[in-house]
Amino acid sequence: MPALSVRLAFCLAAGLLALPAAAQTTIRLIYLEEARVATNPLANIEPVPDDLGRAGAELAISDNNTTGKFLQQRFELSRIAVPTGASGADMLAKVQKSGAGFVVLNVSAGAIDRLMAQPAAARYLWFNAGAPDDRLRQSQCRANLLHTLPGRAMQADALAQYLATRRWSKWFLVTGPRPEDKLYAAALRRAAKRFGGRIVAEKTWNYGHDARRTAQGEVPVFTQVGDYDVLIVADESGDFGDYLSYRTWLPRPVAGTQGLTAEGWHAAAEQWGAVQLQNRFRQQSHRPMQPVDYAAWAAVRSVGEAASRTASGETAKLTAYIRGPAFQLAGFKGRTLSYRPWNGELRQPMMVAQPRSLVSLSPQDGFLHPRTDLDTLGFDAPEVKCPAH
Amino acid sequence: MPHPLCRLAALLLASFTASQAMAANVYVSNEKDHTLTVIDSTTLAVVKTIPVGKRPRGITLSKDGKSLFICASDDNTVQVMDLASGKITHNLPSGEDPEQFALAPDGKSLYIANENSNVVTIIDVASRRVTGQVDVGVEPEGMAVSPDGRWAVNTSETTNMVHWIDTRTRQLVDSTLVDQRPRYARFSADGKLLWVSAEVGGTVSVIDVASRKRIKTISFAITGIPKDRIQPVGIRLTRDGRYAFVPLGPANHVAVIDAKTFQPVKYLLVGRRVWHAELSADEKQLWVTNGISNDVSVIDTAALKVIKSIPVGRYPWGVAVSGS
Numbered sequence: 001m002p003a004l005s006v007r008l009a010f011c012l013a014a015g016l017l018a019l020p021a022a023a024q025t026t027i028r029l030i031y032l033e034e035a036r037v038a039t040n041p042l043a044n045i046e047p048v049p050d051d052l053g054r055a056g057a058e059l060a061i062s063d064n065n066t067t068g069k070f071l072q073q074r075f076e077l078s079r080i081a082v083p084t085g086a087s088g089a090d091m092l093a094k095v096q097k098s099g100a101g102f103v104v105l106n107v108s109a110g111a112i113d114r115l116m117a118q119p120a121a122a123r124y125l126w127f128n129a130g131a132p133d134d135r136l137r138q139s140q141c142r143a144n145l146l147h148t149l150p151g152r153a154m155q156a157d158a159l160a161q162y163l164a165t166r167r168w169s170k171w172f173l174v175t176g177p178r179p180e181d182k183l184y185a186a187a188l189r190r191a192a193k194r195f196g197g198r199i200v201a202e203k204t205w206n207y208g209h210d211a212r213r214t215a216q217g218e219v220p221v222f223t224q225v226g227d228y229d230v231l232i233v234a235d236e237s238g239d240f241g242d243y244l245s246y247r248t249w250l251p252r253p254v255a256g257t258q259g260l261t262a263e264g265w266h267a268a269a270e271q272w273g274a275v276q277l278q279n280r281f282r283q284q285s286h287r288p289m290q291p292v293d294y295a296a297w298a299a300v301r302s303v304g305e306a307a308s309r310t311a312s313g314e315t316a317k318l319t320a321y322i323r324g325p326a327f328q329l330a331g332f333k334g335r336t337l338s339y340r341p342w343n344g345e346l347r348q349p350m351m352v353a354q355p356r357s358l359v360s361l362s363p364q365d366g367f368l369h370p371r372t373d374l375d376t377l378g379f380d381a382p383e384v385k386c387p388a389h
Numbered sequence: 390m391p392h393p394l395c396r397l398a399a400l401l402l403a404s405f406t407a408s409q410a411m412a413a414n415v416y417v418s419n420e421k422d423h424t425l426t427v428i429d430s431t432t433l434a435v436v437k438t439i440p441v442g443k444r445p446r447g448i449t450l451s452k453d454g455k456s457l458f459i460c461a462s463d464d465n466t467v468q469v470m471d472l473a474s475g476k477i478t479h480n481l482p483s484g485e486d487p488e489q490f491a492l493a494p495d496g497k498s499l500y501i502a503n504e505n506s507n508v509v510t511i512i513d514v515a516s517r518r519v520t521g522q523v524d525v526g527v528e529p530e531g532m533a534v535s536p537d538g539r540w541a542v543n544t545s546e547t548t549n550m551v552h553w554i555d556t557r558t559r560q561l562v563d564s565t566l567v568d569q570r571p572r573y574a575r576f577s578a579d580g581k582l583l584w585v586s587a588e589v590g591g592t593v594s595v596i597d598v599a600s601r602k603r604i605k606t607i608s609f610a611i612t613g614i615p616k617d618r619i620q621p622v623g624i625r626l627t628r629d630g631r632y633a634f635v636p637l638g639p640a641n642h643v644a645v646i647d648a649k650t651f652q653p654v655k656y657l658l659v660g661r662r663v664w665h666a667e668l669s670a671d672e673k674q675l676w677v678t679n680g681i682s683n684d685v686s687v688i689d690t691a692a693l694k695v696i697k698s699i700p701v702g703r704y705p706w707g708v709a710v711s712g713s
Contacts, residue, residue: 066507066527067548070564273546273570276528279505308549308566330547330569330589334639335617373615 024072025313028100029300031057032080032091033130034107041238053106053129054079055285056293057300059277062284064304073307076100077300082107088114092121101315104299106130106292116142125319127299130292134187137343138379141386144319146344148302149295150264152187154378158262158350158362159232159255160191161376165364168229172201172252174222174244176235184234184257195367201225205240215240219247232256260359265294266351268358272334298331298346302339305329333361335374342381347374413669414472414711415676416457417685418445419702425459425470426701430669430710433687433697439475442468447489448707451514452496457709460487460501467501467512472711482519484510489573491532491541493556500541500554502529509543509554521559525552531585533574535598544571544585551585553601563601567594573665575624577648584633586621593621593635595651605651614640623665627672632690636663636677643677643686645693657695659686670712678705 031054041048049055057077064075080094092115095103102125105112109131115121121144128136128147137151150158163169171192175185192199203225207218223231223244231248233256235241241258253259267288269278277297281289289297306318306327321327323344328336333349340347352360363373369380413430423443427436442461445468449458459468460483467481467490483490484503487510491500498520499512509529511521526548534541534556541554549571553563568590575584576598583596595605609619620638626648627633633646639662645655660679667676668690675688684698685705 063527063547067545067550070526070548070550070552273528276504276546305549328569328590330549334589334620336569336589336591372617 024074025307026074026076027068027303027307027313027318028076028078028098028102029057029061029303030078030080030095030098030100030103031296032082032095032103032105032107034082034086034111035084036108037084039237039239042240042242049285049287049290051285052290053104053292053296055281055287056129056289056295056297057104059281059284059293060297060300060304063280063301064307067304067308071308071311073313075300075304075307082111084108086111086114088116088118088121091115092118095124096120101125102299102303102318103127104129104296106296109133109136112136112145113140116145123315125303125315125322127296127302129295129299133183134379137345138383139385141343141384143344146299146302146322146339146346148264148298148346149292150348150350151345151378152184153190154264154345154350155262156184156187156191157194157377158352159260160188160195160197161362161364161367162260162262162352162360163197163230163255164195165360165366168253169197170200170227170229171197172223172225172228172231173199173203174231174233174235175202175204176233176237176239176241177204177206178237178239180236181234181257184236188232188234188256200228205235207240215243215247219243220249223248223250228252230255231259233258260352260354262350262352262362263291264348264350265289265291266353266358268353268356269332269351272332274332277332298329298337298348301331302327302329340375340378340381342384343379343386345378347372349374350377415667415685416448416450416709416711417676417678417701417705418448418459418707420444420446420680420704420706422702422704424702425457426705427475428685428699428701430674433699435699435701437475438702439470441470441477442466442480446706447487448709449490449492450709450711452492452494454711458490458492458499460490460707462486462488462504467499479517481512481514481517482510483512484508484519484522489530489532491534493534493541494536494538498556500532500534500543502532502543504528504530507545509541509552511541511559523552523554523559523561525561526550526564530572531574533576533583535576535583536578536580540598542574542583544574546570546572546588549587549590551583551596565596565601565603567596567603568592568606572622573624575626577626577630578628579630584624584626586624586635588620588622588638589617591616591619591621593624593633593646607646607651607653609635609637609640609644609653609656611637611640611642611656614642622663623677625666625668625675627668627690634666634668634675634677634688634690636666638662638664641679643675643688655693657688657693659688659695660684660698665707667708667710669710674710676708676710678708680704680706 306321415428443463447460467483486505526545528546531544568587570589593607619640642656660682662680
């Protein structure tokens with residue numbers, strides 16, 4: 001709409017001339033997404049939405065703007081889409097052209113590495129809303145890279161705490177063949193050690209993906225490993241995990257990436273005002289809100305919250321506030337959310353859930369921490385080796 | 390000639406009936422049961438349970454004390470109940486998802502926060518018409534009208550502000566930033582101060598009405614309860630300006646605050662997830678709703694002691710006391 005933008009520009013210019021003191025501040029954000037390698041999850045009732053993540057960022061922009069109108073602040077979100085494996089220089093050039101200071105990333109950990117290797121990346125505040133890789137939170141973190149998506153360690157810890165309260169301490173770990181499955185399994189091993197789980201049996205699923213017709217025969221045989229309390233599956237792409245429930249040799253529950261899961265958000269959340277956020281999201285996007293949507297929402301809302309509190313639009317000022325001790329974000333989970341200074345990961349309760357309902361919220365009662373029990377999930381300060389922090 | 394003892398009995402009966410007539414009714418909305426519980430304030434017993442609209446939350450009495458306004462959130466309406474008969478006489482158009490509301494001191498206008506649509510709806514109670522809507526922040530929740538009727542204020546939970554609506558022009562004229570998730574607003578009896586709770590921020594802000602600036606932020610600390618579980622919601626202030634009572638949500642306590650020094654002086658253990666409160670007309674009792682333990686607690690405000698818990702329906706939300 002060129003006519004409209006000309007008119008808008010004219011109005012803005014006229015406004016600036018007439019009232020320089022009451023000028024509106026514009027805060028620009030980028031949502032950068034990398035085309036993902038298509039997977040073919042078994043659960044074909046829930047296709048991966050095209051706007052996964054982006055929809056959360058868009059909802060937060062409208063939340064920010066409703067607030068911003070009372071403070072003469074305007075938030076603009078632009079989308080940059082890059083192909084799989086785009087170079088760091090290409091991605092950064094696009095960001096630089098936009099004039100934004102804040103970037104929400106829904107890209108792979110590899111793309112984050114390539115971006116962060118660019119010296120000019122230091123001028124931006126980056127929010128990782130798409131990569132759960134623990135190395136970005138433990139050994140390769142960056143001062144200007146925050147994580148609103150909980151890492152695999154947070155997921156595994158949240159699940160392990162719940163299993164500990166049920167006293168389901170003997171685990172049968174089934175890991176898929178993909179590299180990310182191995183990373184999730186590694187997080188589970190760490191969580192077992194921290195919260196008293198014992199991996200009594202372990203197997204790799206090598207039966208290929210499309211076992212729809214044969215799973216009934218294969219899974220009972222595959223799961224004959226002696227006794228255990230719970231089968232824990234590491235299958236992030238959803239290739240086979242949904243085959244396991246109700247087909248195990250012993251009648252045992254399934255948890256992990258399928259069955260009972262632990263993530264930052266769940267479509268069934270309704271307490272602490274969550275129903276309002278779910279309704280707004282559904283009204284906007286006509287589908288339930290997923291964890292990556294929530295992570296992108298939290299990132300954009302963090303910028304909005306900092307802008308209201310500091311009454312500023314300056315990237316450096318907002319970044320300092322977001323990373324500082326005064327920052328609080330209300331995230332519809334009954335607790336305030338804030339960023340851990342040692343690795344930039346968002347402190348947040350985790351939703352332990354089955355596909356259609358919430359089972360519990362971690363941290364579980366009784367897991368104590370000298371600072372806040374939220375820091376019993378994920379990497380604590382002494383475990384983090386990040387030179388940049 | 391009746392026996393003297395009979396005369397005595399008749400006298401006693403008469404005085405008993407008189408004191409019965411003085412007894413107040415306490416009304417509690419049960420969010421999950423779609424009902425209203427009625428409790429006798431002297432016997433502290435449940436008198437009856439009345440079915441109402443879906444998801445009743447905020448409730449408030451008309452100025453003449455004859456009817457009760459009920460936000461039936463999932464029916465998108467405000468119901469009006471005739472208290473003498475216990476019947477819903479009519480509905481008021483409320484806008485979408487009404488949660489809390491406030492009646493102007495003259496009893497004529499009702500200001501309703503519409504949580505899902507970021508507006509405040511103004512209703513003329515007599516003609517049952519919407520007379521105005523004002524755009525506010527994200528998730529409007531708390532509503533209050535100043536004692537002089539000049540200001541209607543609304544708190545927006547995700548915008549984290551108090552919005553000041555001039556009741557004469559029906560324009561939003563100012564917004565005051567407070568802490569995370571402001572849930573409730575209450576003017577002091579003299580109209581000089583506005584108290585606002587921030588549920589997730591864990592604070593109560595005291596705002597000077599003349600300047601619309603925050604002059605004090607009250608924090609809470611209860612031994613053995615993590616700071617972020619202390620989540621203030623409802624507020625009641627005594628007329629003499631001595632105390633403020635603030636239910637603290639999942640901390641399961643009501644804070645008693647010295648309203649002159651703004652310091653918490655005592656924490657009273659009540660039921661689970663305590664949200665809203667109401668004082669009796671004589672301010673000798675404070676009633677609070679415990680959402681998760683499905684009961685209400687009665688507090689003796691002179692002794693600052695909890696005297697009884699009374700089971701009601703599921704998820705008790707709002708409370709109103711006749712005569713207050």
